[in-house]
Amino acid sequence: MRGLAVILLAQLAVFAQASTDVIPIPDGVSGSGITTRYWDCCKAGCSWQENLSESGATSPVRSCAADGQTTIDIETQSGCTDTGDVAYMCSDQQPWVYNETLSFGWVAASFGGGSEYNKCCHCLLLKLQGQLAGKSMLVQITNTGSPLGQNHFDIAMPGGGAGLYATGCTNEWDSPVGGWGDPISGISSVEECSELPASLQSGCQWRFGWFEGVDNPDVEFLEIECPSELTSISGCVVAN
Numbered sequence: 097m098r099g100l101a102v103i104l105l106a107q108l109a110v111f112a113q114a115s116t117d118v119i120p121i122p123d124g125v126s127g128s129g130i131t132t133r134y135w136d137c138c139k140a141g142c143s144w145q146e147n148l149s150e151s152g153a154t155s156p157v158r159s160c161a162a163d164g165q166t167t168i169d170i171e172t173q174s175g176c177t178d179t180g181d182v183a184y185m186c187s188d189q190q191p192w193v194y195n196e197t198l199s200f201g202w203v204a205a206s207f208g209g210g211s212e213y214n215k216c217c218h219c220l221l222l223k224l225q226g227q228l229a230g231k232s233m234l235v236q237i238t239n240t241g242s243p244l245g246q247n248h249f250d251i252a253m254p255g256g257g258a259g260l261y262a263t264g265c266t267n268e269w270d271s272p273v274g275g276w277g278d279p280i281s282g283i284s285s286v287e288e289c290s291e292l293p294a295s296l297q298s299g300c301q302w303r304f305g306w307f308e309g310v311d312n313p314d315v316e317f318l319e320i321e322c323p324s325e326l327t328s329i330s331g332c333v334v335a336n
Contacts, residue, residue: 099209117220117321118234124319125207125215129247131222133256133303134204134284135190135275135296137264139174139183140239141204142216142332150332153217157238158331159183160220162268164295167331176264184268188329189238190254190299193306197231200325204239204250211240217332219322222249225314228307249315253303254296255289257282269293279310 114336141147143159161168164187177184191201203220215237222233224271233251241250243260258265258275265271269292276291277283283291286309289300303309327333 118323119321121218121319121321124218125220127247127316127317129249129315129317130245131315132244132248132250132310133253134250134259135185135252135254135256135265135282135299136176136258136261137184137268137275138176138261139172140185140189141211141213142238142240143170143183145170147213148216150214151216151218153282153332153334155332157189157217158186160186164188164268164293165184166220174264175267176261182267184264185252186294186329187254189252189301190253190296191233191307192298194300194325196306198305199231199233199302200323201233201235202238202252202326202330203235204241204244205237206240206244206248206253207246209248210244210245211242215242217322217327217330217334219320219326220249221318221320223316223318224310225316227310228313232304234320234323234326235323236330236332238330238332247317249317253282253299253307254292255283255300255303269296 139159140157143157168183172183173183189202219236224231255276257280265275286304289297302333310318
């Protein structure tokens with residue numbers, strides 16, 4: 097995989113001058129993969145301390161109260177349950193544009209097929225393929241998912257579909273059951289982004305702007321040291 101890593105870094109240097117160095121992890125994961133999209137509003141899998149034992153992360157991913165902004169105690173149950181006080185995905189864990197060829201964001205990830213927590217809070221360079229060739233994302237892994245396959249990255253983007261957890265966004269934002277739009281694929285136009293809370297609309301619009309409305313592009317991926325742009329928001333850092 098060393099050749100792929102060199103190619104990815106060389107291409108990134110040409111079209112993206114990020115404010116952080118892109119440093120590959122020695123013997124980190126790399127290869128070709130697929131993407132999907134989601135936004136279920138649920139507290140992320142990597143927001144639980146007990147799920148970090150194999151990842152080297154020093155603290156869980158930040159989760160929030162129902163306003164999507166207020167940090168909540170790490171022991172609080174997920175908003176996709178029906179128990180008392182609950183926690184949700186924070187609204188600032190949505191993608192944003194750095195420049196014409198680079199965006200930052202978060203993903204649920206699986207490398208072997210299924211729920212794997214050993215890569216919680218690790219970061220990746222995703223080089224997008226097809227119509228999005230020439231664009232890349234720097235992402236942090238904040239979640240896993242049993243429906244995910246091998247080398248599968250579920251990109252968190254508001255309006256992207258609630259998937260298995262149909263009531264999370266309903267509990268938090270009073271959305272339709274299953275979230276906004278189709279429960280799997282989410283909304284289908286930028287105009288529908290206006291149906292989302294104001295705090296989530298920029299990440300929804302990102303999908304139809306920078307991401308060009310592309311449906312689940314393939315990627316080439318490379319594990320990298322996490323940029324501070326991501327860890328300063330998620331609060332989760334992997335000890336080197």
